[in-house]
Amino acid sequence: MLNETGVLIPGLANATEPVAQGFLRVEGLSKSFVPGKPVFADVSFTIDKGEFVCIIGHSGCGKTTILNVLAGLDSASSGHVFMDGREVRGPSLERGVVFQSHALMPWLTVRRNIAFAVESRWPDWPKAQVKAQVEKFVAMVGLAQAIDKKPSQLSGGMKQRVGIARAFAIQPKMLLLDEPFGALDALTRGTIQDELLGIVRQTHQTVFMITHDVDEAILLADRILLMSNAGDDAGGFSAGGIAEVVRNTVPGNRTRATLHHLPGYYELRNHIVDFLVTRARARVDAASGPDRHQPKKEPT
Ligand SMILES: Nc1ncnc2c1ncn2[C@@H]1O[C@H](COP(=O)(O)OP(=O)(O)OP(=O)(O)O)[C@@H](O)[C@H]1O
Ligand SMILES: [Mg+2]
Numbered sequence: 001m002l003n004e005t006g007v008l009i010p011g012l013a014n015a016t017e018p019v020a021q022g023f024l025r026v027e028g029l030s031k032s033f034v035p036g037k038p039v040f041a042d043v044s045f046t047i048d049k050g051e052f053v054c055i056i057g058h059s060g061c062g063k064t065t066i067l068n069v070l071a072g073l074d075s076a077s078s079g080h081v082f083m084d085g086r087e088v089r090g091p092s093l094e095r096g097v098v099f100q101s102h103a104l105m106p107w108l109t110v111r112r113n114i115a116f117a118v119e120s121r122w123p124d125w126p127k128a129q130v131k132a133q134v135e136k137f138v139a140m141v142g143l144a145q146a147i148d149k150k151p152s153q154l155s156g157g158m159k160q161r162v163g164i165a166r167a168f169a170i171q172p173k174m175l176l177l178d179e180p181f182g183a184l185d186a187l188t189r190g191t192i193q194d195e196l197l198g199i200v201r202q203t204h205q206t207v208f209m210i211t212h213d214v215d216e217a218i219l220l221a222d223r224i225l226l227m228s229n230a231g232d233d234a235g236g237f238s239a240g241g242i243a244e245v246v247r248n249t250v251p252g253n254r255t256r257a258t259l260h261h262l263p264g265y266y267e268l269r270n271h272i273v274d275f276l277v278t279r280a281r282a283r284v285d286a287a288s289g290p291d292r293h294q295p296k297k298e299p300t
Contacts, residue, residue, distance in 0.1 A: 022046025023206055024070070024174060029079035030239065031065050038077065039065060039230050041239035047174075050204035054217040056272060057227030058280050061240045063210045064100055067176050070208060071097045083174060093121045096167035100178040100210075102159040104151045104166075110138060111147045114166045121170040137169040138162075140195055142188070157184045164192065168199065177209040181216070190256055193219060197255075214272050219259055223247050224272065229281045243279065246271065 023046075030041035040062040047053050055063050068074035070081055072091040081088040083095070104113050114134045119125070125133075138147050141161035151159050160183045167175055181189045197220060200207060211217050217224050223245055230240040249264045259265055 023049040023051075023084060024208070025080075025082040026066075026070070027080045027082070029066065029069060029076045029081070031062060031069070031074075032077045037230065037237055038239040040227070040241050043079070043241050045225060045242060045245065047206060047208060049206055051222050052200055052205075052207045052209070052220055053223050053225060054209050054211055054221035055225040055227055055242075056211060056214065056217055056276070057240070058229050058276065061227045061229040061280070063227060064178055067097075067178050067208065067210060070174075071095055071176050073097075093117075093170055094173045096170050096172035096175050098160075098163045098167045098175075098177045098180040100182065102151070102156075102163040102183075104159060104162055106151050109148050109150055110143060110154075110162050113151075113162060114138065114169050117166050117170050133169055137165040140168065140199075141165045141192060157188060160184060161188070161192070171203075173206065175205055175207045175209075177207065179210050179212065182212070194256060196220065214269055214276075215259065217272070218248060218250055218265065218268055219254060219256060221248050226272065226275045226280070228279065231281060244275065 025046050027044050029043040030038045032038040039060075043066060045053075055066070057063055065074060069076045070083075070088065072088045072095070088095075105116070108116065111134055114137065115130055118130050118133050122130075135144070135147070138144055141164055143158060143161055143165065146154060146158060151162070154162070160180065164177075164180055167177070181192060184192065193216060199205065200220075207220075209220065225242050226244040226246060228240050228243045230238065232238075246268070248268065250259070250262050250268060251264075254262055
């Protein structure tokens with residue numbers, strides 16, 4: 001099991017971290033849909049209050065499954081999740097989730113979709129306060145013009161932005177984001193990444209985010225979890241899991257425009273891409289021989 005001490009990465013600044021108690025604690029999670037062949041096993045990590053953690057791994061390694069367990073929407077086959085000292089046993093408005101595919105109520109307008117969440121979170125709020133909260137976060141994702149439209153009248157990217165506004169509007173203790181910008185065009189994606197960065201820096205929001213975009217992870221995350229896939233290789237079946245925890249050493253005042261010029265950016269990017277290309281998959285590609293994609297065991 002890899003613990004929070006992380007690993008030392010050649011060419012990068014010291015990635016070793018002290019053991020932290022963590023606002024969110026994930027202990028020994030595993031999940032099997034097929035008996036004896038867990039998708040992932042022994043997944044343990046912590047997230048401190050105000051920390052932004054991204055997880056990167058190939059399709060099917062179990063990222064969404066982990067996020068659903070953190071959200072309380074799915075249960076693990078073994079292991080535990082604690083948030084703020086209490087075990088996560090079901091969904092809660094203390095955690096805001098943006099799903100991989102938007103999950104809006106199709107019969108409600110954008111305004112009502114978000115107001116529903118805000119009213120559930122703060123049942124005592126007067127109508128005017130709910131209205132102001134909804135409008136603030138709809139404006140944040142650039143949808144003020146579409147606030148009284150229904151999801152069927154919106155593009156995929158617009159629906160995704162409504163999901164993002166809804167998660168932010170309930171000001172949760174923890175935000176869980178499953179590829180929240182995946183359906184957005186590059187321009188909108190960049191704008192919302194900047195918005196997210198601004199809000200997170202201002203509010204010290206704690207975030208767990210899944211992304212496939214290495215630059216997005218380097219821009220946003222304090223730490224990046226690198227996840228490997230389950231699969232059969234020459235040594236038999238191996239479960240997926242967190243292979244490495246990488247601390248982002250690129251200076252904290254980074255922006256999209258400056259990222260590529262900052263010290264440590266290329267080393268970190270190359271390290272993550274190298275992981276994804278050569279080490280993340282356990283499966284043997286039959287055409288390439290048994291040595292390809294052999295997983296390297298990292299020190300724990
Ligand atoms: N309800 C289910 N029943 C059976 N298998 C499932 C179920 N949910 C997920 N899986 C399997 O578990 C594995 C992990 O799925 P998951 O959706 O967590 O992957 P992911 O890392 O989020 O992938 P992607 O990047 O494509 O979103 C996949 O092989 C998937 O087929
Ligand atoms: Mg997924």
